[in-house]
Amino acid sequence: MPDKDSFIKSEGTCFPGKTYVENLLRPVFNDQRDFLFKQMFNIHRAHVVMLTEQSILNKKEAGQILEAVEKVAQIDYRTLQYDPQFEDLFFMMEHKISTEIGPELAGNIHIARSRNDMGVAMYRLVLRDHILTLIQSSLQLADALLKQIQEHAETIITAYTHTQPAQPITLGHYLTAIFDVLMRDVKRLWNAYDIVNRSPLGAAALSTTGFPINRKRVCELLGFHELVENSYDSIAGADYLLESATSVLTMMINFGRWIQDFLQLATREFDLIRVADPYVQISSIMPQKRNPVSIEHSRSLASSSAGEALSAIQMIHNTPFGDIVDTEDDLQPHLYRSFEKANRVVNLMHAVIRTMEVDKETALTRANTGCITITELADVLTREKQVPFRLAHQIASTIAKECTLNSIEVNQLPLKRVNERIRKHVNVTLTQQEWDVAVCPIEFVKRRNVQGGPNPDEVRRMAKERGKEWINSKEQLEKETERLNGAENQLNEIIHRLITHNK
Numbered sequence: 001m002p003d004k005d006s007f008i009k010s011e012g013t014c015f016p017g018k019t020y021v022e023n024l025l026r027p028v029f030n031d032q033r034d035f036l037f038k039q040m041f042n043i044h045r046a047h048v049v050m051l052t053e054q055s056i057l058n059k060k061e062a063g064q065i066l067e068a069v070e071k072v073a074q075i076d077y078r079t080l081q082y083d084p085q086f087e088d089l090f091f092m093m094e095h096k097i098s099t100e101i102g103p104e105l106a107g108n109i110h111i112a113r114s115r116n117d118m119g120v121a122m123y124r125l126v127l128r129d130h131i132l133t134l135i136q137s138s139l140q141l142a143d144a145l146l147k148q149i150q151e152h153a154e155t156i157i158t159a160y161t162h163t164q165p166a167q168p169i170t171l172g173h174y175l176t177a178i179f180d181v182l183m184r185d186v187k188r189l190w191n192a193y194d195i196v197n198r199s200p201l202g203a204a205a206l207s208t209t210g211f212p213i214n215r216k217r218v219c220e221l222l223g224f225h226e227l228v229e230n231s232y233d234s235i236a237g238a239d240y241l242l243e244s245a246t247s248v249l250t251m252m253i254n255f256g257r258w259i260q261d262f263l264q265l266a267t268r269e270f271d272l273i274r275v276a277d278p279y280v281q282i283s284s285i286m287p288q289k290r291n292p293v294s295i296e297h298s299r300s301l302a303s304s305s306a307g308e309a310l311s312a313i314q315m316i317h318n319t320p321f322g323d324i325v326d327t328e329d330d331l332q333p334h335l336y337r338s339f340e341k342a343n344r345v346v347n348l349m350h351a352v353i354r355t356m357e358v359d360k361e362t363a364l365t366r367a368n369t370g371c372i373t374i375t376e377l378a379d380v381l382t383r384e385k386q387v388p389f390r391l392a393h394q395i396a397s398t399i400a401k402e403c404t405l406n407s408i409e410v411n412q413l414p415l416k417r418v419n420e421r422i423r424k425h426v427n428v429t430l431t432q433q434e435w436d437v438a439v440c441p442i443e444f445v446k447r448r449n450v451q452g453g454p455n456p457d458e459v460r461r462m463a464k465e466r467g468k469e470w471i472n473s474k475e476q477l478e479k480e481t482e483r484l485n486g487a488e489n490q491l492n493e494i495i496h497r498l499i500t501h502n503k
Contacts, residue, residue, distance in 0.1 A: 021084060028329045029082040032089040035336055037077040039125040040093065042491075043118055043201065044069050044109055046221040049494050050214055056111060063498045065109055068100035070499070088329075090115065112211035116235045116323050117203040123332055124196050125222065127244050130339035131193045134248070135477055137346040138186050142470050144354040145179045146463060148172075153459040156441050157272065157363045158372060165370035168441035171358060173454035176462050178258050183466070185251040186473055192240075192247040199224035200234030206323060207231055221494075223487035238316045238327045244335055248342050249309035252302040255345055259299045262352070266292045272363050276355035279348075298348045301341045308338035367441040371400040371410045376447065377438045385428045395425050411439045 002010065011017040016025055045066065052062040072093060086092040098106040152171035159169045199222060202208060202215030208231045219227050228234040265272040275292045283289035311334040319326040367373075374396045381392035399421050403410050419429045430438070437443045449455035452462070 016084070016087075021082075025084075025088065026082040029080075029089055031329060031333045033077050033080050035126055035333065036089070036122045039122045040090065040118075041069060041073040042125065042222060043121055045491055045495055046218045047113055047201070048109060049221060049491065049498070050217045051108075051111060052498065053217060054212055054214055056211055056213070057108060059498060059501050061105060061108065063501055064101050064105060065097075066495050067499045068097045068106065069109075070495070071100060072096045090118075112204060112209040112213045113201070114203075114205040116205050117200045119328060120200040120203075120235060121222070123328075124198070124200070124224075124240060126332070126336065127196045127240070127339075128193065128223075130336060130343075131189050131196060131244065131247075132477065132481065134251075134339055134343050134346065135186055135189050135193075135473075137343050137350070138182060138189070138251075139470065139474050139477065141346050141350040141353065142179060142182055142186070142473075144350050145175050145182065146467055146470060148353060148356075149175045149179065149459065149463045149466075152358060152360075153456040153463070155358060155360050155363060156367045156445060158367050158370070165372045167372050167375060168367040168444050169448075169454035170445055170456060170459055171363070172456070172459040172463070176459060176466065179466055181254050181258075183469060183473070185247070185254060188247040188250060190476070192243040194225075195243040196240045197223075197225050198228045198240070199226070200228045203228070203231035203234035206235045221487060221491045223484040232322075236322045238319070241312060241316060241327060241331065241335065245309040245312045245338065248335075248338050249306050249313070252306040252309070252338075252342055252345065255349070256299060256302045256306070259295060259302060259345075259349065262349075263292060263295050263299065266295060271359055272366075274357040274359070275352055276357070279352055279355070292352075294348050294352050298345045298352075301345045301348075305338045305341035305345065308334045308341065312338070364441065368411055369409055371403050373439045373441055373444045374400045374410060376444050377410075379447075380430070380434060380438045381422070381426075381428065384434070385426075385430075387426050387428060391425060395422055398425075411436075 011019060048057065048062055048065050048069070051057040052059060057065070075096070080089070080092070083092060086095060094106060094109075097109070100106075149172045152175065155171040156168050157171045157174065158165050159167050159174065199215070199219035201218045201222075202213055215227055219225075228237065262273065264270055266275055275290070275294065279292070279294035280290045281293040283291060312331050315326050315331045315334070377399065378389065378392040378396040381387040381395060382389045387395070399410065399413065399418060402421070403413065415430065415432050415435050418435055422428055422430065445454045445456070447455070449458050451458065
């Protein structure tokens with residue numbers, strides 16, 4: 001091990017030391033390069049345009065600056081490597097612009113602006129794109145779910161409580177529940193988007209500036225829908241990060257629960273769903289295997305996405321309410337990776353659900369096992385024979401226990417024996433038709449026609465209503481995408497005019 005003097009010699013005698021470079025500056029530079037490059041230049045463009053419109057810069061200066069900005073922005077950012085003469089990517093790009101037009105003119109880009117408000121703006125712009133991408137993928141999955149709901153409105157399956165067979169429902173009914181949770185996840189993403197898509201620019205370090213800037217104009221040019229008005233809040237507020245993290249965290253926890261179900265339903269023992277060939281992997285040694293790796297990876301990625309979001313949340317906890325590195329470059333990649341992984345999960349499960357096949361006969365056969373229709377027997381005794389419900393429940397329980405003890409299914413019990421068990425408690429008998437209907441999973445489902453129930457017509461009604469919800473959300477996404485594209489086009493047109501004016 002080196003002694004102190006040798007270590008200091010290897011590290012260097014001034015900032016930044018070798019350890020600081022290798023463990024902080026270089027990794028941070030790489031993250032900035034990979035995630036923030038585009039948005040950095042968009043902010044340069046909008047800020048210069050605003051300074052020009054406010055007569056803080058003249059058109060000639062603006063044209064020269066913007067021409068240099070456009071030239072440097074064309075660099076393939078993937079080729080950029082950390083250089084110790086620059087603290088980070090921001091200063092490296094400033095140097096490259098200075099090389100084009102000189103340091104004085106290049107320095108004017110930063111009139112009435114700070115690394116503080118610029119940094120937060122970049123983070124918000126990147127998160128905005130991640131949120132919209134995840135919303136788009138989620139709506140694609142929602143569309144696949146709607147089609148399967150309609151396809152399987154009458155496909156009888158066994159529903160479980162406490163991991164045990166409970167009652168028959170339909171696959172369409174089950175998938176509608178997943179759809180509803182998914183659309184609530186989408187609403188949470190929209191709520192996060194509303195908090196994220198606000199401009200901090202013009203706050204400068206934290207107290208604004210003495211220059212007569214127009215904060216709303218920069219907000220408009222970058223597609224933000226409003227300002228973070230209070231300049232201290234613009235720099236100190238981290239709830240936009242928490243809102244983003246909790247929305248994706250909640251979504252991935254929700255996904256993990258039903259993905260677990262899908263893995264079980266795809267097992268040989270359950271054999272309810274068949275994952276399409278492009279999304280299964282054959283074992284390297286066992287040729288009979290159809291491993292549903294697409295679902296497995298989805299479960300794993302969902303957990304990883306949730307972990308990244310939790311890391312971001314934890315990094316904010318107990319930090320000072322102000323400008324602090326905890327909410328900046330070290331934190332941001334956790335959120336970006338959380339959204340990126342979440343998007344992969346959604347895309348994978350979309351492919352699985354869009355293409356899956358369902359064994360309806362196996363599902364119906366299984367719904368005739370485990371006495372899962374016995375609730376209807378109790379209901380029939382109460383509803384049609386006026387037996388008090390608790391007594392009816394006791395009778396049904398007795399019959400279910402007899403089936404279990406004798407290892408037979410409830411629909412295999414002879415009517416004579418059923419009526420004998422009933423008459424031990426009450427002077428009531430069932431006809432063969434009444435008994436057959438009471439133990440039939442198809443009839444069980446049909447009779448559950450209360451709003452929100454598994455009755456096929458009710459499932460179709462819900463699917464129709466959900467279809468309208470899906471259309472509204474899709475239109476909302478298209479409208480917002482169009483608005484952002486309009487802002488970008490407007491900015492590009494102004495830049496083109498200013499550069500052309502300079503020639």
